[in-house]
Amino acid sequence: MLVLPSCSRRLGGDRDTVSEARIACIMPTETLTGPWSPESWQTRRLAQIPRYHDRERLHDVLARLGRLPPLVTSWEVEALRERIAAAQQGRVFVLQGGDCAETFDDCTSENLVQKLKILLQMSVVIIAGLKRPVVRLGRMAGQYAKPRSDDAETRDGISLPSYRGDLVNRSAFTGPDREPDPELMLRGYERAALTLNFVRSLIDGGFADLHHPENWDLAFVSHSPMADRYHELVQRVSDGLDFFESITGTKIHEARRVDFFTSHEGLNLYYEQAQTRFLKHRGAWYNLTTHCPWIGARTAATDGAHVEYFRGIANPVGVKIGPAVTADELRELIRVLNPENVPGRLALIHRLGTERIDGKLQEFIEIVRAEKATVLWMCDPMHGNTEVLQSGIKTRRFDRILKELEDAFRIHREQGTYLGGVHLELTGEHVTECLGGARGLAEADLHQAYRSQVDPRLNYEQAMEVAMRIADRGGRAA
Ligand code: PEP
Ligand code: CO
Secondary structure, three states: OOOOOOOOOOOOOOHHHHHHHHHOOOOOOOOOOOOOOOOHHHHOEOOOOOOOOOHHHHHHHHHHHHHOOOOOOHHHHHHHHHHHHHHHOOOOEEEEEEOOOOOOOOOOHHHHHHHHHHHHHHHHHHHHHHOOOEEEEEEOOOOOOOOOOOOEEEEOOEEEEOOOOOOOOOOOOOHHHHOOOOHHHHHHHHHHHHHHHHHHHHHHOOOOOOOOHHHHOOOOHHHOOOHHHHHHHHHHHHHHHHHHHHHHOOOOHHHHOOOEEEEOEOOOHHHHHHOEEEEOOOOEEEEOOOOOOEEOHHHOOOOEHHHHHHHOOOOOEEEEEOOOOOHHHHHHHHHHHOOOOOOOOEEEEEOOOOOOHHHHHHHHHHHHHHHOOOOEEEEOOOOOOEEEOOOOOEEEEHHHHHHHHHHHHHHHHHHOOOEEEEEEEEOOOOOOOOEEOOOOEOHHHHHHHOOOOOOOOEOHHHHHHHHHHHHHHHHHOO
16 A cells, blocks of 8 residues: 655644544655645645635635545545556556547537547457457546646737636636636536546446447448448457357456546646545545546656645556656656555656657666666657647647657567557547548648647547557557
């Protein structure tokens, strides 16, 4: 069991909990100084944290958030940790995906069903190809805050705070809309709860039963150039299940309830801290807004607030590592975030870009090997391949995304490590945000259905094509 430092009063914490926490307090590593608490991050260097001017309202909202029931349970979080530990050993593959940013308006049944469908469809293709269980990790039920390059946005000589996602402020370009509003954290928590409630009901109600993949057919599957291949793969999984069940005379229980977990970038630490609880029966602190929060590339500084917060929670956590991460930084991240080398605790999500992956990834692997660290290697082929066209449109080229993914598989294979997951920005809709893919989307096509307010996502067909490429790794992947 991971025992984490927890030496000072938590927001809304009761005395019993606090004294138990004190007893459980150990420092995870000598490289860290000072005690940890859910709010100790506030003493560190802050990056991408909203400036709430009305402190009284902020504290009132945090106290209210802290009293609300958790969105996930530690049992689920621990179950995910076990799955990630299995993925670290090459026995499971993790499919993490969803929108770059969720918005409150997107919280509709249609949207959520579409998102679930695409992740389920992709996973069945990957299961058929890799012949391994797939854990689905939605970028959902909390992906409401975004890092920004600039604190301010200027239009026609007027400067206002940048829009940082629905959890923080509103996108309309007016002073009141751009002012960070603590109440939005409550609205975000509610949307996350509604999302989880619906997703859980669908999964428990049999929607995700692997025996009935026809539930997940999206309207345009039949018109897609990939339809035949998809149906052939689905049939293969279905036949495999039937065959196993008929020779053993038992139903495969696990296949009825697929693994589905949630994740989001733990960016607005006020929100994260308010739902961070010390669980006596586990002797550890958990972030109960999500199963697996991750640290974004812009907030991964080892002396920064985000790493400070993340070191103290027991959830499995991800950290994005980009081309600018140095050997010392990676070493420090591993030591601070997983000092006890707990299996299933740490996922390193490399997002290097097609130009940089060859060379940089080998360096990262070497460091992890020298540290004897147990990590889950995941590839995010999206964020190192974003470009802005002359027209000002932000896009990604599908062939570059595929190339980075292929290179990641190849390099891990050459190095004797296992690429245990992918991290993708995608949607189940037929948007036109990334160039290329089966229909060869060109620059002139992008305007047809470009809906993202933030990063360009793979559309349905592009996402399925990625899944098929992963499936094609088959026996070659490990
Ligand atoms: C993201 O995942 O949306 C993101 C901002 O990624 P990164 O932190 O890797 O840039
Ligand atoms: Co993004």
